[in-house]
Amino acid sequence: MDYFEIRDILVKKDKSRFLFTVEFFPEEGKYHSDGHRACGVSLKPAETKALSGICPSCGKPLTVGVLSRVEELADRMDGARPENAVPARRLVPLEEVLSECIGTGVASQKVQREYRRLTALAPEFSYLLDMEESEIREAAGERVASAIIKVREGDISITPGFDGEFGRISIFGHEATEEKDAEHHPSLF
Numbered sequence: 001m002d003y004f005e006i007r008d009i010l011v012k013k014d015k016s017r018f019l020f021t022v023e024f025f026p027e028e029g030k031y032h033s034d035g036h037r038a039c040g041v042s043l044k045p046a047e048t049k050a051l052s053g054i055c056p057s058c059g060k061p062l063t064v065g066v067l068s069r070v071e072e073l074a075d076r077m078d079g080a081r082p083e084n085a086v087p088a089r090r091l092v093p094l095e096e097v098l099s100e101c102i103g104t105g106v107a108s109q110k111v112q113r114e115y116r117r118l119t120a121l122a123p124e125f126s127y128l129l130d131m132e133e134s135e136i137r138e139a140a141g142e143r144v145a146s147a148i149i150k151v152r153e154g155d156i157s158i159t160p161g162f163d164g165e166f167g168r169i170s171i172f173g174h175e176a177t178e179e180k181d182a183e184h185h186p187s188l189f
């Protein structure tokens, strides 16, 4: 594929060749919901509206996040899909999956060592997107394999980020143990 072919596929949304896009969960971003970090207040767009954008704790204007802006610009209801939409696959970076499975922070040696070991065997996207569960299990063990399958199925919960605080992923029903390090996700706000 060259530039022109790729461009053509994108423009025409040729579904036989444009299979899906790969995304993070937007809730992980630091400014997804509205709120005040110092006040411990996190709100959904509708709640912010109901409060006229004022923090119920300190009375100052709330830091309004991406989701509120999306709602403002939206010309259709939440969850509506345009007819010719290309599907998206959402993933959680492998380091974060390992962090939750191992129980230490993303930047910890345990996580980093395991991340390097696994990505020496296969590319990160293979684990996250295509590899058979049995193969992941063989390379990374039972817990990581089941975590990745849960992420693929969207069977995880995320506490959305707000006012400069990263969102927190929970795969097995408990929150990651350490604060995330901003340098780890240059692609997220």
Ligand SMILES: [Zn+2]
Binding pocket: 036, 038, 039, 041, 055, 056, 057, 058, 059, 060
């Ligand atoms: Zn406040």
